[in-house]
Amino acid sequence: MHSLTVQVDGDHPARLVRSPRAGLTELIWNALDADADVVDGGLEFSTLGAVERVLVVDRGHGMSPDDVQQGFGALGGSWKRTTRTTRQQGRRLHGEQGKGRFAAFGIGDVVEWCTVHEDDPATETRIRAERHNLRRFEIITAPAEGDVGTRVFVVSVNEAAGKQLEQDSLIDTLSAEFAIYLESYRHVEISWRGQKLNPGALQVEREEYDLEVDGLDDRPQLVVIEWRRQVDRALYLCWCACAPATTARPCAFTSACDSARGRSPCPGGCPPAPLLLSRRNDFSGGEGGFERGIRRQKLIEADDAQ
Incomplete structure (x- = not known):
């Protein structure tokens, strides 16, 4: 295991934490920027019925070790800054500043990314960070437990965030948010809690x-x-x-x-x-x-x- 310390230039990471819905939206956008054709999001509940974990799973190209180093090691260090389109399918990129990953901490206090890159499908890279120290990301390399793509888990979900993400109206909010994208790239599917987004x-x-x-x-x-x-x-x-x-x-x-x-x-x-x-x-x-x-x-x- 090793760790990355975020090199801050101007923006402080804590100022990049956003609302729960914005955090979820950013996780989905990151998946689409990785050329994912299928993105699934959902909630897991505790025995008492509270939201325990939020997850977003995509079937994109995953992150290579260089992507992890570049994307998590510095604000504004994302590979997206050097191009306007996705690497494989040439879709329009949403993000470019490398700040979206911090938005997820508006959902919960701990976020873990588990990613398998297409060039090395046998290896999984796990990146973990906690809200109390947004400058530090722990990196672990292990045998792959999933397919090529990225799985994001947000745990220690705060009560207010859980209630927001449980609302039935969220599917409509997401449908409106991604309406343009889904209309432009009709082969892409985004689902939330088992229900596919259908802006039409x-x-x-x-x-x-x-x-x-x-x-x-x-x-x-x-x-x-x-x-x-x-x-x-x-x-x-x-x-x-x-x-x-x-x-x-x-x-x-x-x-x-x-x-x-x-x-x-x-x-x-x-x-x-x-x-x-x-x-x-x-x-x-x-x-x-x-x-x-x-x-x-x-x-x-x-x-x-x-």
């Missing part, structure tokens, strides 16, 4: 609008989705069929566009394609909000073009 089942109405943008030959598309249930509203500015490049509140559409213009384009050279997610009757508030929201959006586009 939550959509009441969907409208697509081709936009005209000066300087672009190809027309970006605005997709407005009205959800059957309440979800967090957000505006996603995407590069073609990729993961979101910029996220903002609907009222910040024009500023988000300005921000996105300064970003590097899709690796395939595609123009930006904004996607707007709204919740039922609350795009602009009240009954008929969906239609009024569309009219308001068109006024914003017109003002932005002038």
Whole structure:
């Protein structure tokens, strides 16, 4: 066994701990960034009925010893910083700063990663860390107990986190979070507690609008989705069929566009394609909000073009 001490540059690890739902979301994003086609998440309960352990299992390419050293040894040291797409399938990467692993500590006090890399399927690397010392990661190499991919276990789950992750509405929150990704990469499956995410089942109405943008030959598309249930509203500015490049509140559409213009384009050279997610009757508030929201959006586009 050996250990890695995180080399901190600017950010303190404790500030990177997030809410339980955000922590779960980051674990799933990490699995997708490893080219996992199947990601399964779930809960294990104690004899008293409390959440005892949270697990996320993926069938991605796993982490090599170099990946572990680079990804866990320093903040911002992730291999994702040097590329825009995943290693094998060329999907759009979500993370790039190497900070997502700390988000899991918003769920529980101890996190363990068990990973088997595709180049060495007989060997498993186990990385363990505790919340009271986020700078130290213990590394163990042992015979593989699982298939190629990564298994993440979060234990010492705090009571509040357990209650949040038990909520039935979480499956809808996750479906909305990964809607763009699952629509873009239809062979990918994400499941939570045995139920597969199905964003399409939550959509009441969907409208697509081709936009005209000066300087672009190809027309970006605005997709407005009205959800059957309440979800967090957000505006996603995407590069073609990729993961979101910029996220903002609907009222910040024009500023988000300005921000996105300064970003590097899709690796395939595609123009930006904004996607707007709204919740039922609350795009602009009240009954008929969906239609009024569309009219308001068109006024914003017109003002932005002038």
